[in-house]
Amino acid sequence: MRPAVPVLLLAAAPGAALAHAAEQGFVLLLPTRAWIASGVATVALTVLLVSLLPGRAARGLFAARDLGPGRPLPGRGMAALAGFLAVPALLAAGLLGPRDPGRNLLPLTVWTVFWVGFPVLHALAGDLWRHANPWRWPAAMLRRAGLRPCLRPPAGVLPALGLASFLAFAAVLLAHPAPTDPRRLAAMVAGYWAFHLAGALLCGPRWLRRAEGFALFLAACAALAPLAREGGRWRLGLPGWRLLVRPDPGPLAAVFPLAMLAVGSFDGFNETFTWVALLGLNPLEFPGRSFVVLPNLAGLLLSLPALLAVFALTLAAGLALAGRRGTGAAVRALAPALLPIALGYHVAHYLPSTLVEAQQVAAAVVEPLGLGHVHVTTGFFGTLATVRTIWLAQAGAVVAGHVLAVLLGHALALRHLGQPRAAALSQLPLAAFMVGYTLFGLWLLATPRGV
């Protein structure tokens, strides 16, 4: 059923499983054209306002308020142990639990809690995965027992592995024929866990920060957390403020936000009538994921270089307008501005499926314990009023993400180029890109889907 965003495309993705013809039927009855126009206009207006803003004011938007000195939160040891213990528990659920993916806690946890929920949680609460990931505890125990890292890979290898590991995860989401099958997923999770444990033992703790795709994904989301501890003090600011107090990322790390956006965009796009028809398939009788493994894999792998090329050309055009050079450095400086877009689309894309899957998670926890019955309803997809509310919430997430990205892009450009005039000029093509991407993101929500 009918799975859909950076997170996954519902149709093709597990969430897609939940694609509901009635919901889409109602979406097509809604005045989405007018709403899309309003959303695009909102982002365009933000571009205009921010370009008129004095440099100091733009920087001031992202100034964080100092809340005083603070210690790290307690309980990190317990979190590491809990993260580790979750692995055998989830694998047992996958291997021994119900065969229905909507009732099995392994696929529900991996695709709904981890893939969909954790990025949002991290964007709100900071980098919890760093403390609670399932390798930290066993790696520490083995180190304590005397095992020492023995490999020091050349610079760039670990970030490359991290990117590859994230894309592998996305490939399962978008192109595997049965990403929610509990047993097959258990094998994949066990393999992923063993691979990264071996890496952490061979290369030390830095592996878990740089080469594990989920850590990079969640750390990128956590960079948007409004409340965080920086330099030993708790600070509160507009989401994205932390990006302005950090140095520019390295070249591969800078590609990561683009990879998130590319995965999310293709996740949405691969469900559309447009994509299905492009493959020569009838969207009204979609033949199943088995038939689109290679096209989806190709689409996913091509979407990243395509987006990177467009982004780099956009920045190069902006630099030319401002009479500056250095596209590579500009990509590194400005790629983080795409994070709010990726996250906003993630929320929008997965909202409908999450409304169903969250109930399935509740049922999978409550019912085996004999604590009662949870009726999993999809009734909210069957009336115009509820579908309207859901759609507007999705569109709101997309527009909010772009508005924040425009502000953040301006502040990052100011930091990168120094002069407000040069920054404003250099931002024009990027602003046009973001306005265009708003249109694309909202179109993805409104266009009919065949998967």
Next chain:
Amino acid sequence: MTLATTTRRGALKALGAGTAAAALPLWARYAGAQSAAPIRIGFQKHATGIGATYGRWYERVSQAAVKRINEAGGINGRPVELVTEDDGTDPKRGAEVVEKFALEHNCDIAFGTLFSHVVMGSAPRAGELKLPYFVVSEGHHVASGALNRWTLQPGITDVKSQVRAMAPWVAANLGKKVTMIFPDYAFGHDHRDNFSEAIAAAGGEIAGLIAIPPTETSFTRYFPQVPAETEVIYHVMVGPGVLTFVKEMGEFFGPSRPQVFGFIDSLEGVDLTSPGLEFLEGTYFWEGNPRYAQPDQTSHDKAYRAAVGVDDNGASVDDPRDVSTYAHMFGCWETLNVIRAGMEAAGYAGPEDRQKLVEAVEAMTEMPLSDDHPQGAKVFNGKTHQVFGPQYISKVEGGRLNVVHTASIEDGMYPDEVDYTTQPF
């Protein structure tokens, strides 16, 4: 052992089997059978993919039917267990699932598939594995002869029958000049061909045939093609564009529109009282089983709704907005009851009796209206492996569907296209 079995069975009978059995603990209820091991029915569920909405309700109905069967003593004294596997609404995975049922899960039979392409993809593997495969798909592929001796559809009528049964009433009550609007691929073509033939036989005629490309989402430019003499528009649009289609049709024709007849498949799971659907008022739909409880509701429909957890509006008793796939899902309930009857007639004891089970079902003919068959009486055709039953035509009035006609079993009959019983096992 045999003696003990006989004695205990006799005692149970003396007590009044059904009630007494239900009162006993599970182990004691089945202790009399030669084997108390459960009969395992592989349930091929559309848990993910485009069929997930149906899959959810098919499972609820199937679980309710199994619960009822078990409470009445199971099958041949053995409890029944559903073994659920997700086929992803994907033909390739469907075949894998059938294989898992036979080789890995030790299932006695496979059951439950709805989407036609999944049936088409799975049935050949079921035939190779000699696994009885009971589908609830309403596709014509079973009766057309495209499948095999091991694949049967005894719990739901096929589309060919449904379409043909509509023609006599449409011609007599809505009008004789019909324009068909249908999606331009196999599904729509089947409607076009079957209904064209049937309406001619009923004294009507086709005024126009309008094929819509499957990717179309706006339909206003097609309505001017509807010939002026059209008395009835027959539409079978599916997919996300269907609500737009009906709305634009309402806007185009206004109050002077022709009569409009469609298939409820387009609106399964949709609350008809939702704003935005006003344009459906006064139009007619085929229903496989009336979603709204009718004034002449049978005790069987009442019992079925209660068992499945569906209210008088066809929605879940847990959430009145969660509208069921009422027109189709009864097929799971009835199929499981056919399986029970077949296993009992065959004296089914295990996988070695699979052939006997198929032969027992092939020998079935009349299935009276009952708690086992709450949608209506049925006639099973053992040669074509297809069941025939009543069809309902309902009118949207005040946001609910009121049955205005029940087409007879005979209205949906057509000449046999295959005799599976001549094929070797």
